[in-house]
Amino acid sequence: MTTATRGEPSPIPTPRPQAVLTPLDTGSEALWAYDPAPERIRPEISPTYGLFIAGRFAPSASGATMPTINPATDETICQVAQGDQADVDRAVQAARDALPAWSALPGKERAKYLFRIARRIQERARELAVLETIDGGKPIRESRDIDIPLAAAHFFYHAGWCDKLRYAFAGREPTPVGVCGQIIPWNFPLLMSAWKLAPALACGNTAVLKPAETTPLTALRLGEICKEVGLPDGVVNIVTGAGETGAALVNHPGVDKIAFTGSTEVGKRIAKAVAGTRKKLTLELGGKSPNIIFEDASIDQAIEGIVQGIYFNQGHVCCAGSRLFVQESVLGDVVARLERRLASLRVGDPLDKNTDVGAINSKAQLETIEHYLQAGRSEGATLHEVNTSTLPSAGSWCRPCFFTGVQPSQTIARDEIFGPVLAVMSFRTPDEAISRANNSPYGLAAGVWTDKGSKIFEIASRLKAGVVWLNTYNKFDPASPFGGFKESGFGREGGMHGLRAYVNL
Amino acid sequence: MTDRLSVTKTYKLLIGGKFPRSESGRVTPVGDGPGAYVCHASRKDLRDAVEAARAAQPAWAGATSFLRGQILYRLGEMMEGKRDELAAALTASDASGEVAHSIDRVLHYAGWCDKYPQVLGCANPVSGPYHNFTVPEPVGVVGVICPDEPSLLGLVSLVAPVIAGGSSCVVLASETSPIAPCVLAEALATSDLPAGVVNILTGFRDELAPHFSSHSEIDAIHAGGLNEDQSRVLREGAAENLKRVTIREDLDWTDDGACEDPWWIEPFLEMKTIWHPSAT
Numbered sequence: 001m002t003t004a005t006r007g008e009p010s011p012i013p014t015p016r017p018q019a020v021l022t023p024l025d026t027g028s029e030a031l032w033a034y035d036p037a038p039e040r041i042r043p044e045i046s047p048t049y050g051l052f053i054a055g056r057f058a059p060s061a062s063g064a065t066m067p068t069i070n071p072a073t074d075e076t077i078c079q080v081a082q083g084d085q086a087d088v089d090r091a092v093q094a095a096r097d098a099l100p101a102w103s104a105l106p107g108k109e110r111a112k113y114l115f116r117i118a119r120r121i122q123e124r125a126r127e128l129a130v131l132e133t134i135d136g137g138k139p140i141r142e143s144r145d146i147d148i149p150l151a152a153a154h155f156f157y158h159a160g161w162c163d164k165l166r167y168a169f170a171g172r173e174p175t176p177v178g179v180c181g182q183i184i185p186w187n188f189p190l191l192m193s194a195w196k197l198a199p200a201l202a203c204g205n206t207a208v209l210k211p212a213e214t215t216p217l218t219a220l221r222l223g224e225i226c227k228e229v230g231l232p233d234g235v236v237n238i239v240t241g242a243g244e245t246g247a248a249l250v251n252h253p254g255v256d257k258i259a260f261t262g263s264t265e266v267g268k269r270i271a272k273a274v275a276g277t278r279k280k281l282t283l284e285l286g287g288k289s290p291n292i293i294f295e296d297a298s299i300d301q302a303i304e305g306i307v308q309g310i311y312f313n314q315g316h317v318c319c320a321g322s323r324l325f326v327q328e329s330v331l332g333d334v335v336a337r338l339e340r341r342l343a344s345l346r347v348g349d350p351l352d353k354n355t356d357v358g359a360i361n362s363k364a365q366l367e368t369i370e371h372y373l374q375a376g377r378s379e380g381a382t383l384h385e386v387n388t389s390t391l392p393s394a395g396s397w398c399r400p401c402f403f404t405g406v407q408p409s410q411t412i413a414r415d416e417i418f419g420p421v422l423a424v425m426s427f428r429t430p431d432e433a434i435s436r437a438n439n440s441p442y443g444l445a446a447g448v449w450t451d452k453g454s455k456i457f458e459i460a461s462r463l464k465a466g467v468v469w470l471n472t473y474n475k476f477d478p479a480s481p482f483g484g485f486k487e488s489g490f491g492r493e494g495g496m497h498g499l500r501a502y503v504n505l
Numbered sequence: 506m507t508d509r510l511s512v513t514k515t516y517k518l519l520i521g522g523k524f525p526r527s528e529s530g531r532v533t534p535v536g537d538g539p540g541a542y543v544c545h546a547s548r549k550d551l552r553d554a555v556e557a558a559r560a561a562q563p564a565w566a567g568a569t570s571f572l573r574g575q576i577l578y579r580l581g582e583m584m585e586g587k588r589d590e591l592a593a594a595l596t597a598s599d600a601s602g603e604v605a606h607s608i609d610r611v612l613h614y615a616g617w618c619d620k621y622p623q624v625l626g627c628a629n630p631v632s633g634p635y636h637n638f639t640v641p642e643p644v645g646v647v648g649v650i651c652p653d654e655p656s657l658l659g660l661v662s663l664v665a666p667v668i669a670g671g672s673s674c675v676v677l678a679s680e681t682s683p684i685a686p687c688v689l690a691e692a693l694a695t696s697d698l699p700a701g702v703v704n705i706l707t708g709f710r711d712e713l714a715p716h717f718s719s720h721s722e723i724d725a726i727h728a729g730g731l732n733e734d735q736s737r738v739l740r741e742g743a744a745e746n747l748k749r750v751t752i753r754e755d756l757d758w759t760d761d762g763a764c765e766d767p768w769w770i771e772p773f774l775e776m777k778t779i780w781h782p783s784a785t
Contacts, residue, residue: 170767171766481629481776
């Protein structure tokens with residue numbers, strides 16, 4: 001998903017395999033010395049942003065604010081209101097008040113609001129893309145080509161469902177759940193807002209959205225868009241803040257449903273917190289997804305798939321293909337080609353259109369990643385640091401890298417790192433690949449690379465994962481359900497199956 | 506002619522296709538007289554049953570849908586042959602009606618085995634040159650906690666959709682009326698259903714339910730007849746490994762409209778979405 005979605009083979013040209021692979025002379029500046037191509041649009045940013053409640057932006061009740069920081073420069077972009085219990089109370093009340101009229105609106109009319117939101121996202125796409133990149137550190141190429149278009153497409157797709165819900169649930173009459181509390185992560189801020197709000201609204205619910213602490217700006221712009229398109233007040237409310245704000249939302253008695261995307265640890269806490277209530281719950285949590293390369297795969301395409309799988313969005317992807325299993329006979333070849341490809345990735349200014357890997361989202365996340373790099377080394381794995389991009393002096397950065405000689409019991413093979421760090425392991429037989437791939441409490445996604453059709457479908461059916469990418473990786477679409485098995489959570493987002501979380505049957 | 510002294514019976518557990526007594530050695534008399542006893546299962550019995558269910562699940566899931574349907578139908582046949590015995594074991598006023606209803610429910614779900622993937626799965630029209638489709642897969646091992654009444658129809662309604670969907674299960678039968686479930690176990694064991702796909706325990710709900718919820722090899726829970734406190738404890742424990750929990754409440758178990766459709770199977774399925782490029 002690092003490039004335009006035109007399909008396979010990947011549009012990124014790779015050198016034809018040579019008889020003997022020699023490492024690229026990565027020190028040669030001449031080879032890769034593109035001129036910088038920075039995105040020059042600068043969206044207007046106010047010094048402070050309030051909470052979006054009942055159709056109005058207003059400061060938090062306590063007046064507290066928090067800074068949001070550009071992780072590529074360490075500069076404070078602006079201040080954002082920090083919501084607490086009183087603000088969550090107000091937001092939930094606004095959503096409750098808006099619920100009867102919104103859910104009673106004919107589907108055809110609800111749809112028009114969603115269509116309008118989709119259009120406004122498209123029309124403000126440049127601004128949103130730049131803002132996403134400034135606030136979160138992801139390369140402008142990704143926010144421009146993936147995050148923002150997919151967010152618009154998500155509203156467009158769900159707009160069409162508004163008056164067709166009864167066809168999605170054979171034999172049942174779906175009714176809205178009520179007020180939805182939705183908590184989203186910092187890795188795809190606007191896209192996750194769309195994944196949460198679009199199906200909720202389409203099914204006749206109202207919502208209180210809690211964006212991530214480090215990336216609130218595009219969600220707040222979405223609040224502006226809701227206002228612009230005339231969405232009735234209180235149908236969408238946005239309360240920025242940190243973990244306590246989210247906890248207040250989870251525990252609020254006026255909320256009928258919680259949808260959470262984030263870590264498995266927090267997901268379990270939420271599941272426990274709502275255990276004694278009538279709240280419905282869907283969770284989209286962590287992963288340690290396997291990407292399996294067979295000897296009969298198209299290796300060049302597989303290399304691109306590995307890179308898209310783990311280095312997309314700095315590896316801040318819950319479904320990242322972070323465990324690579326390579327059939328033993330091609331292990332040396334794959335590692336050599338991966339090193340060559342990694343050396344060619346450009347790490348740096350996220351606003352530069354040539355950048356492949358942007359800034360790590362926050363200092364705290366960089367510390368987490370560095371902790372895992374240290375764990376990998378100290379537990380005996382071999383770290384391959386072949387990327388030599390010159391890093392900016394300020395900001396949080398981690399060059400893409402991978403470990404070989406990884407044992408399944410090692411920390412880097414078990415824990416979700418959420419960074420551009422890959423653990424490479426080998427296998428001999430398909431059965432071994434499957435059992436090792438499934439040997440994880442997670443079950444979000446998986447990748448399989450082989451040109452043998454019968455083998456690929458058999459392996460796809462035996463992998464315990466909610467999304468299985470065959471001869472591709474990290475593809476997303478509003479029509480395609482996404483979500484995990486096992487401790488990667490429950491419920492699906494997107495597609496017909498994603499509607500289930502937002503209706504009572 | 507002298508009165509013949511009847512042979513008393515101890516109804517045993519069903520674990521992995523065998524009928525063991527509880528490892529705890531505990532048995533409880535049913536009713537007043539020395540007519541019958543049931544085993545009082547322990548946490549260890551639950552663990553053994555989960556192990557049997559786990560071992561049986563992949564082959565059951567891997568059986569063709571047609572075969573699963575045939576086997577469920579065969580279960581209906583075996584129950585039909587035990588109608589009188591099942592009815593005699595029930596205390597309900599319309600015992601034979603409950604038995605008939607239970608058999609019909611099994612047949613209903615037998616028919617779903619090779620159809621729910623068509624109703625609940627789909628092809629997804631993504632924007633790009635990909636085959637993309639979503640298929641339901643069994644969740645794995647399901648813990649089934651039954652209501653006290655109706656002891657047979659409640660159990661059948663909770664178990665049939667689970668096994669129709671390719672999962673295996675460990676069942677905690679009615680605490681107050683466990684005999685009919687025990688008779689059903691004897692039908693199950695002779696119905697071509699592979700050993701371990703359905704395991705039945707008798708015992709005390711308050712003692713065993715928390716162990717169901719905390720067992721990390723149980724993937725989902727299907728329960729009925731719980732009070733609020735039991736529901737909360739179950740959900741709290743289930744949060745540990747994120748079990749999928751479905752608790753049936755305020756249900757008329759005889760209402761076919763409420764108890765028979767693919768949305769009863771759906772909570773025990775995982776939707777898997779598969780992408781593959783389409784190119785020459």
